[in-house]
Structure formats: C-alpha cells, structure tokens
Amino acid sequence: MIKSKKMAGRAILMAGPPGTGKTAIALAMSHELGNKVPFCPMVGSEVFSSEIKKTEVLMENFRRAIGLRIKESKEVYEGEVTELTPVETENPMGGYGKTVSHVIIGLKTAKGTKQLKLDPTIYESLQKEKVEVGDVIYIEANSGAVKRQGRSDTFAAEFDLEAEEYVPLPKGDVHKKKEVIQDVTLHDLDMANAKPQGGQDILSMVGQLIKSKKTEITDKLRKEINKVVNKYIDQGIAELVPGVLFIDEVHMLDLETFTYLHRALESAIAPIVIFATNRGRCLVRGTDDIISPHGIPLDLLDRLLIIRTTPYNQKDMEAIIKLRANTEGHVLDDEALVTLSEIGTRSTLRYVVQLLTPAALTAKTNGRTAISKQDILEVSTLFLDAKSSARILTENKDKFMR
Numbered sequence: 272m273i274k275s276k277k278m279a280g281r282a283i284l285m286a287g288p289p290g291t292g293k294t295a296i297a298l299a300m301s302h303e304l305g306n307k308v309p310f311c312p313m314v315g316s317e318v319f320s321s322e323i324k325k326t327e328v329l330m331e332n333f334r335r336a337i338g339l340r341i342k343e344s345k346e347v348y349e350g351e352v353t354e355l356t357p358v359e360t361e362n363p364m365g366g367y368g369k370t371v372s373h374v375i376i377g378l379k380t381a382k383g384t385k386q387l388k389l390d391p392t393i394y395e396s397l398q399k400e401k402v403e404v405g406d407v408i409y410i411e412a413n414s415g416a417v418k419r420q421g422r423s424d425t426f427a428a429e430f431d432l433e434a435e436e437y438v439p440l441p442k443g444d445v446h447k448k449k450e451v452i453q454d455v456t457l458h459d460l461d462m463a464n465a466k467p468q469g470g471q472d473i474l475s476m477v478g479q480l481i482k483s484k485k486t487e488i489t490d491k492l493r494k495e496i497n498k499v500v501n502k503y504i505d506q507g508i509a510e511l512v513p514g515v516l517f518i519d520e521v522h523m524l525d526l527e528t529f530t531y532l533h534r535a536l537e538s539a540i541a542p543i544v545i546f547a548t549n550r551g552r553c554l555v556r557g558t559d560d561i562i563s564p565h566g567i568p569l570d571l572l573d574r575l576l577i578i579r580t581t582p583y584n585q586k587d588m589e590a591i592i593k594l595r596a597n598t599e600g601h602v603l604d605d606e607a608l609v610t611l612s613e614i615g616t617r618s619t620l621r622y623v624v625q626l627l628t629p630a631a632l633t634a635k636t637n638g639r640t641a642i643s644k645q646d647i648l649e650v651s652t653l654f655l656d657a658k659s660s661a662r663i664l665t666e667n668k669d670k671f672m673r
C-alpha cells in the first residue's frame with residue numbers, strides 16, 4: 272500500500288502484546304522500502320526533550336518522512352575518473368603547511384577523455400563523496416556539486432568486501448546536459464535553507480529555494496519551502512514521495528501531541544504514519560481521567576486502520592530462533608531449539624532470542640561448537656526474564672530493602 276503511494280495522510284496502528292513483532296515489522300518495512308522512500312522511526316517519549324518543544328520534535332520528524340524527487344536538466348561533467356591530483360602551493364598567508372590551489376581531474380566516457388582544472392572547494396566535495404580513480408562521477412558545472420554514481424564496471428572483477436554499485440562507462444561527451452534526479456526530504460530542504468552555509472552536499476537548486484538564508488528552522492521558513500515545493504510539483508519538476516513516520520510506543524504521547532498529530536495528518540503534504548503500542552485501555556497522558564483504548568484519544572483512534580499482532584506459537588518461535596541463530600552465526604542442535612521455543616512460550620520471544628549469545632559462549636567454554644540443551648538450561652538460570660524476576664521479587668519481598 273505504501274509503495275502504491277495511496278496511503279499518504281493516513282495512519283495505521285499496530286496493536287498487540289509485547290514481543291509480537293511490531294517493532295520488527297517496522298524495521299523490515301524500512302528495509303523493503305529501500306533508500307528512495309523516506310522512513311523515519313521514533314519513540315513516543317522522544318517528544319519530551321527538555322530543549323525542544325514537543326510539537327517541534329514531531330514536526331521535524333514529520334518532514335523527515337516526506338520525500339521529494341526532483342528532476343532537473345543540468346550542465347555537468349561526467350565520466351570515469353582516470354586521474355585525481357590535488358596541486359599544492361605554499362600557504363600564501365605564510366605559516367606552515369600547504370594549501371590545495373587547484374585539483375586536476377581526468378574524466379573518461381565512451382566517446383572521449385577530458386582533463387579539468389578545478390577549484391579547491393570541489394576537492395573537498397570529492398573527498399566527502401570518497402571519490403577515487405575508477406569511480407564514475409558527475410560534477411555540476413554551476414555549483415560544483417559532486418555526485419559519485421558508483422564504481423566503473425570495468426573494475427567489476429575486483430574483489431570487494433563491501434557491496435559496491437557498478438555502473439557502466441557513461442556515453443556521450445564528458446561535458447553535456449544531463450537529467451539529474453535527486454531524492455531529498457522536506458527536512459533536508461529546511462536544513463539546507465536554514466543553515467548559513469548549507470547546501471554544498473545537497474545539489475545546488477535545493478540549497479537555494481529561498482534567497483536569504485536564516486539561521487533557524489522556523490514555521491515561516493517551512494511555509495515558504497512548502498510554497499516553492501508546491502510550485503515545483505505543479506510545474507512537473509518535482510514529485511512528492513510520501514514516506515513513513517513510525518511512532519513506536521505511541522501511548523507515551525500526550526493530549527497536546529495527539530491533537531497536533533491529528534491536525535498535521537489533515538494537511539496536504541503528509542506522510543503515512545504508523546503507530547505501535549502494547550497497551551490496552553489506559554489513561555491518555557496529559558489528561559486527568561480520560562481512559563481510552565491504547566491511550567489514544569477517540570477522535571484520532573477513529574481514523575486509524577488497526578492491525579492486530581498476536582503472540583507467536585511454539586512453531587513460529589522455532590522458525591524465528593533458527594533464523595536469528597543463523598544471522599548471528601550460532602549453531603544450535605535440534606534439542607536446544609525445542610528447549611528454547613518451550614522457554615519462549617512460557618516467557619517471551621525477546622528473552623529467548625537474548626539467550627542465544629550467552630548460550631553460544633557457554634558452549635564454546637565447554638569446548639563445543641554447537642549450542643546444546645544443557646547450555647540453554649544453564650544460561651536460563653543465570654539470566655532471568657521479566658516475569659520470573661517479578662515473581663522472585665514478590666516471593667522474597669521481605670528480604671529486599673524498601
């Protein structure tokens with residue numbers, strides 16, 4: 272639903288007992304959406320910071336969750352880097368050290384090669400993007416902004432540990448007009464236009480939406496930016512990409528922030544908001560006596576699409592534990608897996624997942640590579656889950672200090 276872009280301005284609530292995978296699903300979502308669709312996770316209690324207003328925290332995250340894809344035709348120099356030489360001179364101000372006076376860069380395309388002599392500020396951008404010989408990059412002629420597109424695929428045989436993106440050698444001339452696409456969030460735009468010197472790392476146009484730069488992000492600045500954004504959308508230069516604002520433990524918000532959220536959801540530019548909570552009926556924070564399902568005021572609750580998450584059964588837990596052990600590089604024998612899932616049904620999935628590492632260490636100390644039932648039983652007496660700990664507290668309450 273998110274990918275089809277039909278959910279903007281709507282809100283979803285995932286409700287279910289602890290350990291039923293609400294936070295896990297949110298993480299999985301952000302991975303699946305990739306880096307083109309913004310995903311901004313936060314926890315309800317984050318709004319209670321001593322320095323920033325509650326609603327300001329929310330608004331900032333709201334704007335982090337709204338993307339803008341900007342298409343521009345630009346004059347660029349593009350190619351595979353064949354040479355990258357900073358040329359140094361003695362520091363003209365006297366003193367020690369040398370300064371870069373200019374940088375020589377060679378760019379190659381399928382059609383030809385060109386050598387450019389560039390300003391030292393561009394050298395900084397080149398370093399920021401970690402450009403090396405053999406990378407395919409483009410440099411914007413007007414702003415000098417540099418964008419690294421990937422490694423040239425002539426080097427695809429290189430043995431690389433990190434996943435690299437390989438791109439073909441660009442066609443056409445080095446110096447040309449190019450359709451450039453940038454993905455930014457509204458928050459990026461706020462920042463680029465607020466900071467006195469922002470905008471170097473973000474490409475040119477975005478950093479100059481507004482002529483006079485201010486030092487702070489204010490409501491007024493945001494309004495101005497929205498105006499320009501709307502104009503770009505109308506002109507077909509930009510496209511809105513509603514992302515996801517994920518608010519975990521939403522019962523931690525209070526009446527004021529709920530009201531603010533409700534209003535923000537109605538605005539024309541809004542992301543998809545996903546809430547999660549493990550609370551049943553409880554007090555709405557910031558009120559004296561309003562009890563409501565999930566601690567959410569009824570009028571907001573009324574517009575949510577609610578997804579229920581239910582506890583995993585033993586078979587589900589086995590599957591999840593197995594996956595988890597694989598990811599963490601632990602080997603489990605079958606008996607250990609069953610034991611873990613049994614403990615999981617009595618305590619929580621989160622608890623048994625956390626037992627994996629200590630159990631693996633115990634197995635290793637005993638000279639074994641696979642985790643056995645015995646290791647699980649041993650660590651489960653050393654580390655308690657919340658329920659057992661609470662039980663021990665009540666059973667021994669006279670032995671503890673008050």
Ligand SMILES: Nc1ncnc2c1ncn2[C@@H]1O[C@H](COP(=O)(O)OP(=O)(O)OP(=O)(O)O)[C@@H](O)[C@H]1O
Pocket residue numbers: 287288289290291292293294295296548549591594620621624
């Ligand atoms: N489907 C799943 N696949 C893999 N791991 C999962 C899955 N569901 C839950 N887990 C793991 O189980 C543990 C608990 O899940 P999660 O943190 O998502 O619960 P939750 O519903 O957010 O609980 P709470 O209400 O307490 O915040 C985590 O370690 C999580 O990684």
Ligand SMILES: [Mg+2]
Pocket residue numbers: 293294295519
């Ligand atoms: Mg959670």
